[in-house]
Amino acid sequence: MENQLLLQVENLDSGYGFLQVLWNVSLSVAKGEYVCLVGPNGAGKSTFLKSVAGLVSPMAGRIDFSGNSISRLPGDKICRMGISYISEELNLFAGMTVQENLAMGAFTINDKRKIVENQDFVFELFPALKERRRQLAGTMSGGERKMLAIGRGLMSTPSLLLVDEPSLGLAPQTTAAVFRALDTLKQKEVTILLVEQNVTKTLQVTERGYVLEKGKIVLAGASTDLIQNEHVRKAYLGI
Amino acid sequence: MFMAIANSNTLNLERVLTTLKSPAGITISASIIAAVLGAIDNGFYVIVNAIVTGGMWALVAMGLALVFGVMNVVSFVHGEFFMIGGLTAYFTFTPFSDYLMGNPNPLFEAVLPILAMVASVAAGVVVGILCELIVFRPLRNRTREQWVMNSFVITLGLSTFIVNSSQFILGTDFRGIVSYWNYPTLSFFDVYVSFDRFFVFILAMLILSAFWLFMRSSKFGRAIRAVSQDETGARMVGININGIQTLTLALSSALAALAGACLLFMYPAYPTVGLGPLYNSWFIVILAGMGNVAGAAVGAFIVALLQVLTTVYFGEGWEYTVPAACIILVLIIRPSGIFGSEVRGILNQ
Incomplete structure (x- = not known):
């Protein structure tokens, strides 16, 4: 399991200047997986992707890709x-x-x-x-x-x-x-890590999902489980 | 726009008309008409002069447009690259030229000016890289806030530093030459053109085409355009932004230095010689549209024509006044320049 992980993010804090957006976010994607990160507007989903892609420099935490730390690398190297x-x-x-x-x-x-x-x-x-x-x-x-x-x-x-x-x-x-x-x-x-606001559609197609709210991961699990989850149904599916 | 016409096999009249009615079309046709009228009134030399000097201003102005487009730097140190090119050419050329007086050697005589030009290109590359590494990169790594203003003030400082260093080390003497080659004058349509001017014109055309090809079809030329169009996008596809910025400044200072070397027989090198070329290239860049490199190449010929006509009809002293007045007009009527600006976002800062 351990060496199959393609992307492993641990305890990531990130943001812009004095504005911290992400708090202690951990997420992993295994090789060949189709994973989604969903959440409301302004939760920090884009900031998370930008931190992984090297366009925003993380404040703390680890980002490993294929076993190499990439959290300090510039975007072009990544x-x-x-x-x-x-x-x-x-x-x-x-x-x-x-x-x-x-x-x-x-x-x-x-x-x-x-x-x-x-x-x-x-x-x-x-x-x-x-x-x-x-x-x-x-x-x-x-x-x-x-x-x-x-x-x-x-x-x-x-x-x-x-x-x-x-x-x-x-x-x-x-x-x-x-x-x-x-x-x-x-x-x-x-391997795909998808960020979406369209929660229903996304959870239908992906295998695993994370829910990000106010810069923190509040839920994680298989997409089929998430779609049944009470909190997700209330907050995102309007049921 | 010109591509559109060239691409269509059947010359579509409607398309030609819309092209002519665009600001670029109007300006270019007006310039051609002005050139023809001036030539009828004063002789063909008006056109020849405008084309010869236009070619050189194109080299200087393209570098300036490039630096603005790619680095977002409003550069006022560009004229000093011109000066450094002139000085390098002078100090490469004159010692050997003096030596040749005593020991004539036709082959070396023919090649020496080219060596001087190559030396000034090398000097331009070195100075450009130094400026990027010592000045712009530390600033960029420190903060991108207020970048346009900060880098503008820094180029002013750099300019003052280089002008005064040159004055301190070399004094205020004019260091010029009468001509590079002692070849007989050529005549085209009853206009006499010295071999130097002819060579400089051909060289400018060659460099312009090579530069165009480089920007269109080479990997790094495309990368330069990519950075000027979307820096984040460029980083996302794996382009090393710092490398491209260095390449850009080296290229643009090399072009300015080459122009300084080529025009040494018209503009002897002295500490503040860069001011004229700097103003000229700013006229061109504002007229063409900030950061628009191809536009700058065309704009150079328009401004050169404007200056030649001004000198003929108003006298030498008005050389910078009339183009400046035209720039004010252009800015009032069409603030993004006649060919339009290719730089997005930066003007909103």
């Missing part, structure tokens, strides 16, 4: 280690085409064949991107940009995918397409 972070803001390169954005996603890869292979995989996952490969990222719709962001994140052949709010601001159909894509990735044995 990406090179195999963690891909797909942010809520997407952070696409608006003045570049779809294809150039994907090429940037493979910045850490030097093998040209591998890049083509990854790009084919992304186009297979999101055929809409293939049609629009010459379009500037900044001129695309919200759903297409989200697909591009996920596609760009996949270009570096990550072993762990951190996805922040993929359903935010999307039409139901597009949301379904994004979740389908994540399912496909799961079947390809990509």
Whole structure:
């Protein structure tokens, strides 16, 4: 069990400047797992992902990835280690085409064949991107940009995918397409840590979940158990 | 915009018209008309002069636009890179040139100016890297708050430091040369152009194209653009931001130093020689749109034309006044510059 853990976060405190957002958060993701972190707006879900991705420096605690401590590494090094972070803001390169954005996603890869292979995989996952490969990222719709962001994140052949709010601001159909894509990735044995506000949908598709409230983990367990949990049903499912 | 026209096989009249009606279209067509009228009135040399000096200002201004776009630094030390380039070229060129007086050697005579230019590019790279490592990186690691203002003041300080060090060590002498090559003057359309100017123009065009290719299709050129478009996004895909910042400053100071070396026969090097090129490149960058590198290259030719025409019609003393007045007009009518700014967010600080 111990060496199967891909990501292990222990007692993490994190935040911005004097503002502490996360308090003593512990979470782990095993290889091949599909795990979610749910919670209300402002609970610190994005801050958690940013701390793992190296965009926010943790105040205390450990973050281990494949057995190496990464809590003091900058974002670009963490990406090179195999963690891909797909942010809520997407952070696409608006003045570049779809294809150039994907090429940037493979910045850490030097093998040209591998890049083509990854790009084919992304186009297979999101055929809409293939049609629009010459379009500037900044001129695309919200759903297409989200697909591009996920596609760009996949270009570096990550072993762990951190996805922040993929359903935010999307039409139901597009949301379904994004979740389908994540399912496909799961079947390809990509490890995914998903952060979502859409609790019902998320708990239906993931295997395990954590509930974060006011910067602290209040519940954890199998998704099927969480969906039955009294607190979750009251607070998130409105039942 | 030009790409759009080039890409469509059938020249779509409607598209051409909208392009012409855009601010960029209006400015470019107005400049071309002004150039043609000026040439009819005063002779073809107006155009030749504007193109030759425009090429060099393009090198300086592109570096400035790059530093603003990628590092978010409002640089006022850019002129000093120009000065350092001129000084390096002078001290590389003159000793050997004096030696050649006694011992003529045609091959060495032909190559020596190029060596001087290469030396100044190397000096530019070194100074750029030093500035990044000693000044900008410590500041960046310390705090990103008020970055634009802090880094702006720091460049002012750096500029003062370099100008006064140069004055302290080398004195206030003008260090210039008459020409790099003693080759006969060339004539195009009855306009006489010295070989130096011709060479400098060709070199500028080569560097501009190489730079364009580098930014479009090389891995690190793309990474530079990525950092200027979204720094967080760049970090997320594994780009080392500090490395790109160093590369950017080294590139931009090398371009300015090269321009300083190339124009040594027009602008002899002395401590404050950088002021003119600095003002010029700021005119260009504001006119084109902050941080817009390709726009800066085009804007350089427009400003050069403006200066040539000003010198012809109003006299030499108005050289900076008329472009400055035009910049004020541009800022009133279109604050983001004629080609638009590529930098997001930074102006909201």
